Amino acid sequence: MSALEELRAAHEDMESLHEELQRELRSVRPRSKRQIIFQDHKLKFVATEARKRAKLVHALGAVGAA
Numbered sequence: 001m002s003a004l005e006e007l008r009a010a011h012e013d014m015e016s017l018h019e020e021l022q023r024e025l026r027s028v029r030p031r032s033k034r035q036i037i038f039q040d041h042k043l044k045f046v047a048t049e050a051r052k053r054a055k056l057v058h059a060l061g062a063v064g065a066a
Contacts, residue, residue: 007060010053017050 001009024043030036 003060007057010056010060014050014053014057017046017053020046021050 021043024039024046030039
C-alpha cells in the first residue's frame with residue numbers, strides 16, 4: 001500500500017472514530033453506574049484509537065513532505 005493510500009485510509013478511520021464519539025456522546029445518558037463505566041470505557045477506547053490514527057497521519061505527512 002502506498003503512503004498516499006495509507007494516509008487516506010487513516011483519515012477515513014479518524015472520521016469514522018469521530019462520528020462514533022459524537023454518536024456516543026449524543027446518546028441517552030447512562031442511568032446506572034454500570035452503564036456509566038461501560039460508556040467511559042467505550043469513549044476511552046475510541047479516543048485512544050483516534051490518537052493512534054492521528055499519530056500515523058502525522059508520521060505519513062512527515063514522510064510525504066520529505
